[in-house]
Amino acid sequence: xxxxxxxxxxxxxxxxxxxxxxxxxxxxxxxxxxRINPTGRRIFQEQLRSGDLSAIERDVKAQxxxxxxxxxxxxxVPLTDEADxxxxxxxxxxxxxxxxxCIDSSVVEALEAxxxxxxxxxxxxxxxxxxxxxxQVLPLVKKYDAAVIALPNDADEIPMEADKRLVLTxxxxxxxxxxxxxxxxxxxxxxxxxxxGADTSMVTTTLETMQRVRDEFGVNMTCGASNVSFGMxxxxxxxxxxxxxxxxxxxxxxxxxxxTPQIVDAVKAADLLLNHDEWGxxxxxxxxxxxxxAV
Amino acid sequence: xxxxxxxxxxxxxxxxxxxxxxxxxxxxxxxxxxRINPTGRRIFQEQLRSGDLSAIERDVKAQxxxxxxxxxxxxxVPLTDEADxxxxxxxxxxxxxxxxxCIDSSVVEALEAxxxxxxxxxxxxxxxxxxxxxxQVLPLVKKYDAAVIALPNDADEIPMEADKRLVLTxxxxxxxxxxxxxxxxxxxxxxxxxxxGADTSMVTTTLETMQRVRDEFGVNMTCGASNVSFGMxxxxxxxxxxxxxxxxxxxxxxxxxxxTPQIVDAVKAADLLLNHDEWGxxxxxxxxxxxxxAV
Numbered sequence: 001x002x003x004x005x006x007x008x009x010x011x012x013x014x015x016x017x018x019x020x021x022x023x024x025x026x027x028x029x030x031x032x033x034x035r036i037n038p039t040g041r042r043i044f045q046e047q048l049r050s051g052d053l054s055a056i057e058r059d060v061k062a063q064x065x066x067x068x069x070x071x072x073x074x075x076x077v078p079l080t081d082e083a084d085x086x087x088x089x090x091x092x093x094x095x096x097x098x099x100x101x102c103i104d105s106s107v108v109e110a111l112e113a114x115x116x117x118x119x120x121x122x123x124x125x126x127x128x129x130x131x132x133x134x135x136q137v138l139p140l141v142k143k144y145d146a147a148v149i150a151l152p153n154d155a156d157e158i159p160m161e162a163d164k165r166l167v168l169t170x171x172x173x174x175x176x177x178x179x180x181x182x183x184x185x186x187x188x189x190x191x192x193x194x195x196x197g198a199d200t201s202m203v204t205t206t207l208e209t210m211q212r213v214r215d216e217f218g219v220n221m222t223c224g225a226s227n228v229s230f231g232m233x234x235x236x237x238x239x240x241x242x243x244x245x246x247x248x249x250x251x252x253x254x255x256x257x258x259x260t261p262q263i264v265d266a267v268k269a270a271d272l273l274l275n276h277d278e279w280g281x282x283x284x285x286x287x288x289x290x291x292x293x294a295v
Numbered sequence: 296x297x298x299x300x301x302x303x304x305x306x307x308x309x310x311x312x313x314x315x316x317x318x319x320x321x322x323x324x325x326x327x328x329x330r331i332n333p334t335g336r337r338i339f340q341e342q343l344r345s346g347d348l349s350a351i352e353r354d355v356k357a358q359x360x361x362x363x364x365x366x367x368x369x370x371x372v373p374l375t376d377e378a379d380x381x382x383x384x385x386x387x388x389x390x391x392x393x394x395x396x397c398i399d400s401s402v403v404e405a406l407e408a409x410x411x412x413x414x415x416x417x418x419x420x421x422x423x424x425x426x427x428x429x430x431q432v433l434p435l436v437k438k439y440d441a442a443v444i445a446l447p448n449d450a451d452e453i454p455m456e457a458d459k460r461l462v463l464t465x466x467x468x469x470x471x472x473x474x475x476x477x478x479x480x481x482x483x484x485x486x487x488x489x490x491x492g493a494d495t496s497m498v499t500t501t502l503e504t505m506q507r508v509r510d511e512f513g514v515n516m517t518c519g520a521s522n523v524s525f526g527m528x529x530x531x532x533x534x535x536x537x538x539x540x541x542x543x544x545x546x547x548x549x550x551x552x553x554x555t556p557q558i559v560d561a562v563k564a565a566d567l568l569l570n571h572d573e574w575g576x577x578x579x580x581x582x583x584x585x586x587x588x589a590v
Binding site: 196197200201203204207228232233234237238240241242244245247248249265266269272273274275277278279280283284287 | 491498561565568569578579
């Protein structure tokens with residue numbers, strides 16, 4: 001195909017003690033199960049505050065059964081020792097599943113506690129393009145040989161134009177590779193999926209950002225899949241149309257609730273359509289498994 | 296955005312006696328309802344053979360209710376006077392709905408009879424890049440001031456590479472505009488959506504064709520939406536993932552059965568996501584209408 005030279009597509013390798021997951025362009029989409037998170041869940045918050053982590057078991061099971069490839073673990077409960085909670089949650093999850101984890105916190109000490117407890121190669125969620133955040137998070141990513149989700153926004157408001165997001169993506173990759181010796185393959189860019197309800201041109205800006213990040217940097221990308229439909233009716237239908245388009249534009253993973261079959265099925269369909277599922281083996285096998293269940 | 300200069304997007308205007316439908320890039324996707332067609336329907340074929348066209352009424356109603364913008368009318372029954380049948384069907388459909396029509400036949404005489412009977416600006420389905428077919432069909436398109444679906448394949452087998460499809464698209468547009476004085480806006484290219492079951496790289500070739508046809512020629516495109524999933528399980532789920540991707544790649548209409556809500560909803564969702572549904576008015580209105588029905 002004609003056009004400018006594309007950057008070589010990069011692969012992000014995540015590992016648990018016994019399992020490897022590779023995120024990459026041209027590979028099957030990586031579902032990062034997002035449910036192990038107390039945000040907006042009052043009862044779960046109370047349990048965690050009292051030191052009861054047992055609900056995690058059910059959440060892990062549901063995400064694994066729904067088809068998650070990686071599990072996002074967030075223990076952000078106000079007025080708790082988040083580092084201690086996250087460390088315990090990480091240890092617990094390692095006993096429940098062999099899926100790699102994404103360690104999710106805005107508290108740097110909690111990220112470090114999680115990384116120290118994890119036996120594998122985790123994804124860190126997340127860092128921004130702000131100098132202070134980069135200086136706090138990137139040394140941990142290097143020290144623990146992890147990968148990191150990076151948001152191309154700085155101290156100003158979230159950039160509404162693709163150009164600015166591309167500049168900040170370049171800055172993050174530059175700092176990570178040159179100042180901290182982190183491989184660009186270990187930077188997973190979040191192109192900042194904004195709610196379409198706020199402005200119906202938001203998604204096209206995000207899709208343009210995805211195409212350009214893929215073409216110019218070749219790095220992997222992820223996003224919070226449900227953000228786009230926030231505030232709109234029929235959110236699952238929007239999510240099921242959004243992810244296939246985003247995958248075509250270059251998105252290689254998403255943080256999403258794997259318990260939503262409509263959206264998971266759309267991702268698997270797009271994997272087949274975009275030639276990431278050779279011979280349609282996974283698609284056909286999933287269909288046969290469902291038929292067998294139904295009998 | 297950087298990159299090569301894009302061709303100006305073109306608009307295809309179709310009209311019934313009282314209603315206009317515009318197909319265009321940046322507009323809401325055009326659903327061409329495909330069910331008014333006896334292919335594979337034995338009872339309907341027998342009815343038509345005996346001169347009974349009454350089943351058309353039900354099919355028109357179902358496609359209109361499903362959200363079709365244009366109706367494809369095909370009367371291809373072996374061993375019948377297809378020209379006479381198509382002419383009668385066109386007259387009948389004009390009495391049932393104000394949606395514009397797509398006159399669908401491989402028989403040139405039938406196309407002419409349909410065009411002569413139609414009071415409006417129809418879409419002709421279809422012409423190929425073969426010299427003989429161009430010489431038969433394009434004079435009719437010009438004479439009756441119609442638009443035409445054109446398939447970029449010639450007498451050889453269907454080209455499996457985007458390059459060849461682009462060359463043949465260029466040839467068709469060249470012949471139509473220079474030899475017959477047809478506006479390029481009235482050529483709707485079918486980028487040849489092939490079944491993914493035959494080869495899992497088929498869809499990416501078709502998507503590449505769509506992007507390049509849009510960028511190099513700016514013309515509208517259509518395809519048989521169900522071809523892609525032929526022979527695969529869970530066809531509606533594949534169709535619902537395929538059309539949003541194809542719309543992003545440049546597809547502006549599809550010939551499809553409007554009675555499949557899963558696929559129609561996916562198209563409407565993609566219209567919103569791709570900023571063809573300002574303020575999400577259509578999306579929200581459709582949701583409200585459904586809630587009202589449910590009460």
